[in-house]
Amino acid sequence: MAFEKVKKKLGFGCMRLPMTGKEVDHPQFCDMADEFLDGGFNYFDTAHGYLGGKSETAIRDCVSARHPRESFSLTDKLTENFFHKEADIRPFFESQLKACGVEYFDFYLMHAQNAVNYRKYRRLNAYETAFKLKEEGKIGHVGISFHDKATVLDRILTDFPEIEVVQIQFNYADYESHSVQSRLCLETCQKHSKPVIVMEPVKGGHLANLPPDAEEVFRALGGGSNASYAIRFAAEQKGVFMVLSGMSDRAQMKDNLSYMKDFAPLTEEEERAVLHVRAILAGKDFIPCTACRYCTDGCPKQISIPDLFSCLNQKKLYKDWNSDVYYANYTSGRGKAGDCVGCGRCEASCPQHLEIRKLLKQVAKQFE
DSSP states (O other): OOGGGOOSSEEEETTSOOEETTEEOHHHHHHHHHHHHHTTOOEEEOOTTGGGGHHHHHHIIIIITTSOGGGOEEEEEEOGGGOSSGGGHHHHHHHHHHHHTOSOEEEEEEEEEOHHHHHHHHHTTHHHHHHHHHHTTSEEEEEEEEOSOHHHHHHHHHHOTTOOEEEEEOOSTTTTOTTTOHHHHHHHHHHTTOOEEEEOTTGGGTTTSOOHHHHHHHHTTTSOOHHHHHHHHHHTSTTEEEEEEOOOSHHHHHHHHHHHTTOOOOOHHHHHHHHHHHHHHHTSOOOOOOOOOGGGTTOTTOBOHHHHHHHHHHHHHHOSSHHHHHHHHHTTTSBOGGGOOOOOHHHHHOTTOOOHHHHHHHHHHHHO
16 A cells, blocks of 8 residues: 555546436446556545545445455545534545445545634544544555645645645646645745645546637647647646546546546647637636535525536637526526525535635526
């Protein structure tokens, strides 16, 4: 159970698995996992909250039950919603092992750390419990996943120098973002000599589906998908040992494997193109939602917030009637943007620190 077990820099993020309705498409995921492993890749990332617990059991049925344990690396996470006192942590951890069908996790992360929930993890000795589980051989490496300012990350890594790895949101669009602080968080990890796992390198798919003017910049290079430039940009950064991609179909996976099997950093021309695209995106008035859907849990009006934000972004981009149709679909039997009661639960859980209540008013003004 060591970093050396990880073979290549591309990891299979299991928050956006192939789905059939509300269920994981197990036959397709089995085929994808097989091809992923056959290609020399072996890193899988999950969490109990992903897909309502179905991500972990899909790992069990499609990976753990079908491949030798030593052939793959698996990361899981301790998520705030699933423990309320110190005594809850071990039983929850054991339930995760069972759900995934394994006897140990190669990496176990304190999930979605920020200034607020970090206090709870400290108060309930979550870090200390994880370190003990490592001593018992049930965890290979203890780390954190992180969503806050770089100063908060610096404090956590100073408080717990035993932390071995940090997972951060990093992509070229968020590189200088005031809220995400991709560059500053990466530099903080470098300062503390912590290996980095990158999440959201394609920003929830936004950097794969670019506006036409940005798309044209990459097409002029004569090859490579939009996603390829985003993932390679993340993978080439100093200290990054793993880049996660949430692959929801075989076409996405095949594309990712094609350029990450024999990874090469961006050329100077490609670097200039990435900078150009970043500048174009910075000039757009888009809502930077990554559709992680953390905001929808507990919404008293069952508002499908990421889908409604996507409708507004598409309306701004294409200025046609299509977004109105989708807005009607996403609000059929569910809350509309104007139904928001302003409770703020969504904003407390948003990794992007979006002012969701204010943005929902913009959505309502456009569509209602």
